[in-house]
Amino acid sequence: MSSNLFKKCTVTVMAMLAFSSFSFAAQDVDNAAFDKIAEKMGALQIQVTSVKPFVVDGLYEVLTDRGVYYVSKNGRFLIHGNIYDLDNEMENISEKSLVTLRKNRLKAFEKEMIVYKAPQEKHVITVFTDTSCGYCQKLHSEMADYHKQGITVRYLAFPRGGIKSATYNNMVSIWCADDQKLAMDNAKKRRAIKSTTCENTVKEQYELGLFFGVNGTPAIILEDGSLKPGYLPAASLIQLLEKK
Numbered sequence: 001m002s003s004n005l006f007k008k009c010t011v012t013v014m015a016m017l018a019f020s021s022f023s024f025a026a027q028d029v030d031n032a033a034f035d036k037i038a039e040k041m042g043a044l045q046i047q048v049t050s051v052k053p054f055v056v057d058g059l060y061e062v063l064t065d066r067g068v069y070y071v072s073k074n075g076r077f078l079i080h081g082n083i084y085d086l087d088n089e090m091e092n093i094s095e096k097s098l099v100t101l102r103k104n105r106l107k108a109f110e111k112e113m114i115v116y117k118a119p120q121e122k123h124v125i126t127v128f129t130d131t132s133c134g135y136c137q138k139l140h141s142e143m144a145d146y147h148k149q150g151i152t153v154r155y156l157a158f159p160r161g162g163i164k165s166a167t168y169n170n171m172v173s174i175w176c177a178d179d180q181k182l183a184m185d186n187a188k189k190r191r192a193i194k195s196t197t198c199e200n201t202v203k204e205q206y207e208l209g210l211f212f213g214v215n216g217t218p219a220i221i222l223e224d225g226s227l228k229p230g231y232l233p234a235a236s237l238i239q240l241l242e243k244k
Helices: 003-018 031-043 093-107 134-141 143-148 166-176 180-188 202-212 234-243
Strands: 048-053 059-064 067-072 114-116 123-129 151-157 219-221 227-229
Touching: 031 048, 031 059, 031 067, 067 093, 067 202, 093 202, 093 227, 114 143, 114 180, 123 134, 123 202, 123 234, 134 143, 134 180, 143 151, 143 234, 151 166, 151 202, 151 234, 166 180, 166 202, 202 219
Parallel strands: 123 151
Antiparallel strands: 048 059, 059 067, 114 151, 123 219, 219 227
């Protein structure tokens, strides 16, 4: 079996497994409340995966294929953004709900990641990247610095322009290349790469980023599941990782 054919078969199965959780919805509320919220969110082309009472009185926490939302119990008002606990040192309650979810979701994509492994690995980060992003290119150019700190970098695709953008097609070519790391290296140096396609999960990777709350690149997922938007130099990142 050729490597490309094996890749096609593997990727198809991975995509089915990774997003099988989006094919059904779970609920911790009565059917009428769930149906009402799911219908209204569906009109916005947002698929609801679970609805449950939130710690804030009068709100439901709604997990969707586009991340976390909060909906009033009468189904009228929607909130999108972080909610903080003023009595607990400004703890980000929204982020607390997502960290475990992110760690679990990432496991389904481990075989799809393009991995730059540190020779003496101490920490592993997952980076949603875009080949046209200047700070993504800067991060990639400093890979040796991350490796010196013992940081392994795993890439997932997040074409900022969406799945109809030129960058999306470019990233498909990288994930479909015979040598993915060489294609990534060239793309990050703004060199032309061979245009190719195959069965792939670039679209699913992008959707996963949206679900995680990624809205720009680079976006770094730490080992504990927390999300750090933007570029961090190796010296700053290792301090953060060691602290956690």
